[in-house]
Amino acid sequence: MEAVVELTQVSIRRGNALLLDHIDWRVEADQRWVVLGPNGAGKTTLVQICAAQMHPSSGRAVVLGEELGHTDVFELRPRIGLTSAAIADRIPKGERVADVVVSASYAVIGRWREEYDDMDHERAQDLLIEVGAYHLAERQFGTLSEGERKRVQIARALMTDPELLILDEPGAGLDLAGREDLVSILSALAYDPASPATIMVSHHVEEIPPGFTHALLMRRGKVVAAGAIDDVVTARNLSAAFGMPLRVDRAEGRFTARRGGRRAVT
Numbered sequence: 001m002e003a004v005v006e007l008t009q010v011s012i013r014r015g016n017a018l019l020l021d022h023i024d025w026r027v028e029a030d031q032r033w034v035v036l037g038p039n040g041a042g043k044t045t046l047v048q049i050c051a052a053q054m055h056p057s058s059g060r061a062v063v064l065g066e067e068l069g070h071t072d073v074f075e076l077r078p079r080i081g082l083t084s085a086a087i088a089d090r091i092p093k094g095e096r097v098a099d100v101v102v103s104a105s106y107a108v109i110g111r112w113r114e115e116y117d118d119m120d121h122e123r124a125q126d127l128l129i130e131v132g133a134y135h136l137a138e139r140q141f142g143t144l145s146e147g148e149r150k151r152v153q154i155a156r157a158l159m160t161d162p163e164l165l166i167l168d169e170p171g172a173g174l175d176l177a178g179r180e181d182l183v184s185i186l187s188a189l190a191y192d193p194a195s196p197a198t199i200m201v202s203h204h205v206e207e208i209p210p211g212f213t214h215a216l217l218m219r220r221g222k223v224v225a226a227g228a229i230d231d232v233v234t235a236r237n238l239s240a241a242f243g244m245p246l247r248v249d250r251a252e253g254r255f256t257a258r259r260g261g262r263r264a265v266t
Contacts, residue, residue: 003062004029004164004197005050010059012045012221019045021221022059027214029163032190032198034208034229037218037241043201044084044168046218050199051166052076064163081157081196084168088153093142097133097152098124100141104159127155131185147178151185165189167200171207183209183254205233210253217241235260 005027012020020042027033027050035043048054049061052073061068066076091100092110102116102124103109128134133151136144144152150170157165170186171179189195190211202208208215208229215232217224218241225237233255235248247260 002029002065003027004031004064005199006060006062007049007056008060010049010056010061012042012049012054013057019221020049020056023221023223025216025223025226027164027197027199029197030193031214032195032212033200033214033216034212035199035201035216035218036203036205036233036238037224038203038243040220041218041241042221043218045221047166047168047199047201050164051080051082053082078160079163081160081162081165082168083150083153083157083166083170085172088149091141093140095141096137097139097141097144098128098137100152101127101156101159104156124155124159127158128152130158131155132181145178146173147175147181150174150178150182154185154189162196165196165198167198169201169203171202171204179207183207187211205238205248205255205257208233208255219243 003026005025007023007025010020010023011018023046035046037043045054049056050063052063052068055068064076064079087109090109095110102120105116105120125134128137131151131154133148133155136148136152141149141152171182174182186200187209190198190209213229214227215229216226217232217237224241225232233248235246238248238257239246245260246257249256
């Protein structure tokens with residue numbers, strides 16, 4: 001199957017800091033990846049490359065068949081659905097939720113003088129229904145809870161029918177109920193064969209939705225392990241990524257991790 005993302009020996013340098021260190025990674029169209037690692041591991045930097053928001057300092061990055069540095073990223077970016085805290089911070093607090101979603105059609109944040117047809121509004125409505133947020137359509141974005149904002153951002157990211165969906169720490173700031181609600185939404189998307197290839201960044205294995213197929217573990221800008229989720233999300237690999245002995249359990253498609261002794265790291 002053709003790769004949606006293909007990175008070959010990709011590195012990112014900022015001054016003397018090496019944020020990514022010779023990353024090789026391939027994401028295919030039917031895969032749903034979670035990227036895990038501690039703070040400073042390079043996860044967000046990695047997905048910024050995948051979202052065509054950043055170019056590698058060295059190596060080759062191909063996204064949706066286009067090589068970064070040799071393509072117009074302003075034409076490439078609308079083919080990618082992206083949610084992140086940085087995007088959420090740019091959404092005007094007084095913006096109507098329905099407009100937050102529909103304005104993705106023009107790749108703008110904050111509705112101005114664009115005109116949308118009935119199909120645009122119907123798609124925005126359908127997506128809000130899909131993520132369980134249609135009842136919020138007339139609310140102002142700034143009045144929403146953190147969990148409600150996450151749902152709206154996912155609907156916005158899907159508005160252009162993207163070929164690649166990138167979720168940068170969608171569970172950040174959520175309470176237990178909000179996290180479980182988000183996991184349920186993302187699990188439904190993961191199991192839907194019509195959904196795009198998906199990359200989700202997280203710090204916590206508890207946030208991995210059932211239906212995700214692959215995992216990439218990072219530490220200090222390097223790949224610790226990558227591949228099928230059952231092979232990668234193990235006590236040994238997570239312990240190496242997070243720098244402490246961890247025990248990993250799985251029940252009903254959900255992972256949990258906690259600190260363990262030496263015997264747990266196997």
